Amino acid sequence: MRRIFLCSLSVLVAYALFSTAVLAASHNPADYPLRVHIYSHDGVSHYYWRSLDQVDGEGRANLFENGEAHGFDFRYTCGFRLMNSGGYETYPARWKKPGQKLEVLMPAMGGTCDLMVAVKEDVVYVRRNGSLVEEPVARYKQWMVKHEYDPEHGKNLPVTH
Helix, strand or coil: CHHHHHHHHHHHHHHHHHHHHHHHHHCCHHHCCEEEEEEEEEEEEEEECCEEEEEEEEEEEEEEECCEEEEEEEEEEECCCCCCCCCCCCEEEEEEECCCEEEEEEHHHCEEEEEEEEECCCEEEEEECCEEEEEEHHHHHHHHHHCCCEHHHCECCCCCC
């Protein structure tokens, strides 16, 4: 009986330590050097015993990496409802599989979400007159420089001159 108790206790302690280490490492913003601006998405919520189990869907966003922005389309499956970025807000992100899968940190939701991405090398998404349109990367980069907007380096709001 004592052996079973000690075995069970050691398994529980190991699980608790492993879970804590994994959760602590995965939610450190310093581990997410990229930024993602989610413009739009749709999703379907799946429930298990009246509790939200997962949400999956697709959307459009911009990725800020190496001082440039690139538009991308994505598919996702998360344990919570995804949120669009408000204004110029961006979410911390990192590559899980470069060019294919991004892990986005969503602090308000208390977790991360994986996005399967199709990056557009020569365009970004922008809102014009309420519509989401594509714009050349070079033109958007000029706008970023002119307005000192660089979310990768903490410049989260454009400056008007």
